[in-house]
Amino acid sequence: MKRDGLLKSIWQDMAPAYQPLNKRQPNKVYDVLIAGAGITGLTTALLLQTQGKKCILAEAHSIGFGTTGGTTAHLNTILDTTYPEIESAFGKDEAKLVADSAKEAIKLIKEIAAANNIDCDFEYKTGYLFAQNEKEEKQLKEIIEAGLRAGIEMEWTEGIPSPIPFTKACAIQQQAQFNIAVYLMGLAKAFEKAGGVILQDCLVDLPDKNNHLVSTSLGNIKAKDTVFATHTPPSVNILHFRCAPYRSYAAAITLNDENYPDGLVYDMEEPYHYFRTYTFNNKSYLIAGGFDHKTGHQENSTATVRQLEAYLKKYYDVKSIDFVWSSQYYIPTDGLPYIGKLPGWDRVYTGTGFNGNGMIFGTLSGKIISDMILKKENRYEGLYSPSRIKPLAGFVSFVEENVDVAKQFISKRFSYEQIDELVKLSNDEAKLVEYKGKRMALYKDDNGQLHALDPVCPHAGCIVVWNNAEKTWDCPCHGARYAIDGSLLNGPSIKGLSKVAIYES
Numbered sequence: 001m002k003r004d005g006l007l008k009s010i011w012q013d014m015a016p017a018y019q020p021l022n023k024r025q026p027n028k029v030y031d032v033l034i035a036g037a038g039i040t041g042l043t044t045a046l047l048l049q050t051q052g053k054k055c056i057l058a059e060a061h062s063i064g065f066g067t068t069g070g071t072t073a074h075l076n077t078i079l080d081t082t083y084p085e086i087e088s089a090f091g092k093d094e095a096k097l098v099a100d101s102a103k104e105a106i107k108l109i110k111e112i113a114a115a116n117n118i119d120c121d122f123e124y125k126t127g128y129l130f131a132q133n134e135k136e137e138k139q140l141k142e143i144i145e146a147g148l149r150a151g152i153e154m155e156w157t158e159g160i161p162s163p164i165p166f167t168k169a170c171a172i173q174q175q176a177q178f179n180i181a182v183y184l185m186g187l188a189k190a191f192e193k194a195g196g197v198i199l200q201d202c203l204v205d206l207p208d209k210n211n212h213l214v215s216t217s218l219g220n221i222k223a224k225d226t227v228f229a230t231h232t233p234p235s236v237n238i239l240h241f242r243c244a245p246y247r248s249y250a251a252a253i254t255l256n257d258e259n260y261p262d263g264l265v266y267d268m269e270e271p272y273h274y275f276r277t278y279t280f281n282n283k284s285y286l287i288a289g290g291f292d293h294k295t296g297h298q299e300n301s302t303a304t305v306r307q308l309e310a311y312l313k314k315y316y317d318v319k320s321i322d323f324v325w326s327s328q329y330y331i332p333t334d335g336l337p338y339i340g341k342l343p344g345w346d347r348v349y350t351g352t353g354f355n356g357n358g359m360i361f362g363t364l365s366g367k368i369i370s371d372m373i374l375k376k377e378n379r380y381e382g383l384y385s386p387s388r389i390k391p392l393a394g395f396v397s398f399v400e401e402n403v404d405v406a407k408q409f410i411s412k413r414f415s416y417e418q419i420d421e422l423v424k425l426s427n428d429e430a431k432l433v434e435y436k437g438k439r440m441a442l443y444k445d446d447n448g449q450l451h452a453l454d455p456v457c458p459h460a461g462c463i464v465v466w467n468n469a470e471k472t473w474d475c476p477c478h479g480a481r482y483a484i485d486g487s488l489l490n491g492p493s494i495k496g497l498s499k500v501a502i503y504e505s
Helices: 039-049 083-090 092-115 134-150 180-193 301-315 358-373 391-410 419-424
Strands: 029-035 055-058 123-131 154-157 168-177 197-199 204-207 213-216 221-228 243-255 264-266 274-280 283-294 318-332 338-341 348-352 429-435 438-444 450-453 465-467 472-474 488-490
Touching: 029 039, 029 204, 039 055, 039 092, 039 180, 039 358, 055 221, 083 092, 083 134, 092 134, 092 168, 092 180, 092 358, 123 134, 134 154, 134 168, 180 197, 204 221, 221 358, 243 301, 283 301, 301 318, 338 358, 348 358, 429 465
Parallel strands: 029 055, 029 221, 055 197, 123 264, 221 348
Antiparallel strands: 123 168, 154 168, 204 213, 213 221, 243 283, 243 318, 264 274, 274 283, 338 348, 429 438, 438 450, 465 472
16 A cells, blocks of 8 residues: 555555456446545445445545555544534534534444454544643543533543553543554455446546536546545635645554553643554554644654654653654644535535544545435534534634635745755755746755756645655645655645756756
8 A cells, every 4th residue: 555655654564455446437427436545435435336326436546545544543532623612613412413423433434344344453442531730631621521411421530551641531432443454445345346446546626517527637537426535625615725734643663561552542732642552463563643733834844753753752662663654634624524515516525624533534424425415314414514604613713724824825935045055955855946037846866866846836826845754745725745756646736746847057
């Protein structure tokens, strides 16, 4: 399984080999085209295909290439947007609906795995949330009270399965974990077995509003409905201004003392840290993550990787750091994801703004969107609708995030270093420069070869920023990401960065 950067996640070596059959019928009108082969797209595709719809799934790269392949695979009902925050923004009844939907998503993963014989090591676990000071204790008390009102089974506890010091903690029942690589390939296999079609290396654009024709990099596809399971859909739409891209860092380590946590563990720092254990082929790993930041806003992402490693070594007896990686997610302005019809479109659906709960909301998206297409009632449809209007709930975040986006449009356009900086580029170094009136994103690889690109993101015109941990150019506005040769790794752009020819004078 390949991913969207230099760093390798723990799941990539665990993914069972699976090559889609690619049985596309060129002139067929499909009921549904699904773009994206992560957990959202494959869940949606399988649910629709097994209920009688003829579906085709198109992935711009390969199965699990994006965020799903970089998850830490927690399945939790205690979400990144806390229940006190949900109550404040949406109300107590809606908070209970959110809790119910998270429980349903975990149950659905278990049922899909069982029905399709996917041996993904699904296990129910106890979750632990702990405070480390008086301020966090007060927040924890509020979270427990609101969580209980929402129907989450949680209580104070005297201990946690972690050596990290704490002052107060709670235990949350019926949380879960699984092997996402096995599950994802199992979804793909089950979808094709049911008659579905998977295309890899197939980038999808928005459909023509006047017919069922969808333009892709492998030619046009005819489909009655289109689902974008790609974080945010292509082109520029309102959801790009309601969701902000963030990156999170994770590591899988081996310990000397076998002090692996039996459960899912979370602190309450901002950004928070999270832990779990996974055993594969009789070898146990501590999987941990944290140190999140907005995409394209960290000058030295390699330093962030080192921060995570240092944090783990501070509290755990580390034998080896086996894997370290980063992954992208989107934070919604009002705290809840956007799942359903894309605003302004009648037969286009999407799921985005999952925050750090992609496994839960990706699965839930599959259920909600498939029910909508099948004309079935779903009690969560209105709650997560992309067309919902919550001006008070999300207005402050909306303004803050988009003031920042506006800055990115104008920053760095007139402050490039002169071309004489070219000679100072070391191997494995990148810079933004201006030479003879032409802006360039430059990277000199380990062999001394210079790669020059136009730094203007084709999506909305922002200037990309170098990610030295993943060796990618990342857009700080809406999260599009590009390889050193300019090729597109992640949308919402549908084009790569243009190459700039460099000639010796």
